[in-house]
Amino acid sequence: MTALQVAALVVVAVGALAVVAARDPLRQAIVASFYGLSLGVLFFTFAAPDVALSSIVIGSVALPTIILLALAKISDRDS
Amino acid sequence: MSAGESAHTPRRPGEISFATRRTLFLVSALVLAGVMVWALGGVPSFGDYHGVYGLVLNHVAVPERHATNVITAVNFDYRGFDTLGEEFILFAAVLGLALILREGRDEEEGPPDDDASGRRVVGASNAVRLITVLLIGPTVVLAGYVIVHGPITPGGGFQGGVIAATALLFVYLGGEYLTLRRVRPLPAVEITKAAGAGAFVLIGAGGLIFGTAFLANFLPLGTAGDVFSAGTMQPLSVAVGLEVTGGFVLILSEFLDQTLVVRRRGGAR
Numbered sequence: 001m002t003a004l005q006v007a008a009l010v011v012v013a014v015g016a017l018a019v020v021a022a023r024d025p026l027r028q029a030i031v032a033s034f035y036g037l038s039l040g041v042l043f044f045t046f047a048a049p050d051v052a053l054s055s056i057v058i059g060s061v062a063l064p065t066i067i068l069l070a071l072a073k074i075s076d077r078d079s
Numbered sequence: 080m081s082a083g084e085s086a087h088t089p090r091r092p093g094e095i096s097f098a099t100r101r102t103l104f105l106v107s108a109l110v111l112a113g114v115m116v117w118a119l120g121g122v123p124s125f126g127d128y129h130g131v132y133g134l135v136l137n138h139v140a141v142p143e144r145h146a147t148n149v150i151t152a153v154n155f156d157y158r159g160f161d162t163l164g165e166e167f168i169l170f171a172a173v174l175g176l177a178l179i180l181r182e183g184r185d186e187e188e189g190p191p192d193d194d195a196s197g198r199r200v201v202g203a204s205n206a207v208r209l210i211t212v213l214l215i216g217p218t219v220v221l222a223g224y225v226i227v228h229g230p231i232t233p234g235g236g237f238q239g240g241v242i243a244a245t246a247l248l249f250v251y252l253g254g255e256y257l258t259l260r261r262v263r264p265l266p267a268v269e270i271t272k273a274a275g276a277g278a279f280v281l282i283g284a285g286g287l288i289f290g291t292a293f294l295a296n297f298l299p300l301g302t303a304g305d306v307f308s309a310g311t312m313q314p315l316s317v318a319v320g321l322e323v324t325g326g327f328v329l330i331l332s333e334f335l336d337q338t339l340v341v342r343r344r345g346g347a348r
Contacts, residue, residue, distance in 0.1 A: 001125055049233035050150040053225070057241035062327065065248065069334040 008042040015039075029067040036060035145300040146230040146309035154235065155315040159294035162315075163279060166322060170276050173326040180333045188340045203253050211253025218246045226320035230309035236316040240323025247328050251335065263332060272325025278318035282311055 015035040022028040036059020043052035095103075123129070136149055136157065146152040154162050182188060203211070222243035229235030251259045286295035294311075301308035 050148070050235070050238075053234050053238040057238055057245075061245055061248075062241055062330075065331065066334055069331075069338050072338045073334075 002045070005042075005045045008038070008045045011038045012042050025067070025071055029064045029071065032067070033060045033064040036063065141303050144296070144309055144312070145303040146312055147304055148230055148232060148235075150233070151229045151235050151312055151316065152309070155229070155312040155319075156294070156296060156309075159283065159315065162319070163283060163294070166276055166279050166319065169322065169326055170272070173272070173329050176330055177333055180337055182341060186341050188336075208253045211249040215246050215249045215253075218242060218249065222246070222320075222324075226316055227306060227313070229316035230312040231304060231306065236319025236321075237323050239316075240320045241327055243320070243324040244327035244331060247331060259335070263328060265329070265332065268325050268328045268332070270325075271321050272329060275318045275320070275322025275325060278321065279315060282314055282318060286311065 012035070015031070015038045019028060019032050019035050022031045037056060039059055040052040040056035043049070043055055128134075136153060140146055140149040140152040140157075144152050144156055146156070222239045224239075225234035225242060226236050226239030229239070247259070247263060250262055283294040286297050287293050289297035296310035296312075298310040298314075300310050307313060
């Protein structure tokens with residue numbers, strides 16, 4: 001295992017903890033977005049660029065966007 | 080509330096106490112940890128791979144299919160039928176979403192929040208406008224590149240399709256909801272999505288007519304590394320790209336409409 005792969009694994013582990021630790025859903029969506037990006041970097045260092053691309057487009061773009069829109073809808077209804 | 084229960088944490092009938100739950104968790108966690116450690120002792124060492132199918136494909140994909148990206152060769156050729164199934168999973172999922180998020184009986188579409196009468200639209204700052212305008216073009220080009228070069232370099236219809244759909248987000252971020260509606264005629268988006276799904280089946284049927292089996296390659300193979308080298312993989316990648324673009328634009332539009340336009344009758348949302 002190269003140093004880059006170890007570093008990517010550590011970043012992903014810390015990122016996953018950060019997603020769970022973020023209590024506010026709004027912050028959580030942003031943290032999850034960065035987590036998706038770090039997951040993409042992890043796959044890339046393990047020579048899986050196809051999976052890395054899928055992970056980046058879904059984990060750091062599509063999923064956080066949908067969470068943000070859902071949050072906007074809910075907060076509108078509450079106020 | 081019965082006399083034996085604490086006033087702060089009223090326990091519903093049948094509810095397990097905190098101490099019991101904690102004991103249950105600790106015991107299960109201990110058992111799980113033990114089994115995990117035991118299982119980890121038996122996994123192959125790092126980088127040790129004995130999958131015969133993968134090793135064979137790595138050697139035959141370039142000579143047989145002229146596709147330098149073996150993953151696309153697996154997705155759109157060797158295991159093309161599986162991808163057909165995935166296509167229709169996405170198709171059904173987007174349809175279901177559109178069905179659930181349709182205008183309910185107690186809801187109506189109002190003027191978008193961005194355009195409420197008597198309200199000055201703040202809009203995006205000039206910096207955001209400039210960045211999004213500069214990024215929309217390259218994003219669409221990148222999406223096209225990733226889709227078309229699927230058989231050669233990492234990427235393909237799925238990844239490129241989602242990238243294309245994010246161009247729509249830039250339009251919303253930098254412009255206004257009304258601009259978004261103009262660049263996103265929903266019937267056209269639906270047709271694109273359906274055409275992509277249909278094209279995949281038709282190309283597959285082409286293999287049945289001109290080749291030997293469903294999804295078998297029937298187009299000439301070019302020089303490995305060229306854009307048009309890998310026969311039917313290229314059009315299949317484009318078909319998936321169309322479907323995924325349409326699907327994700329539809330998903331994002333449904334959610335944006337829910338947030339900005341649809342509200343409960345009587346003004347409240």
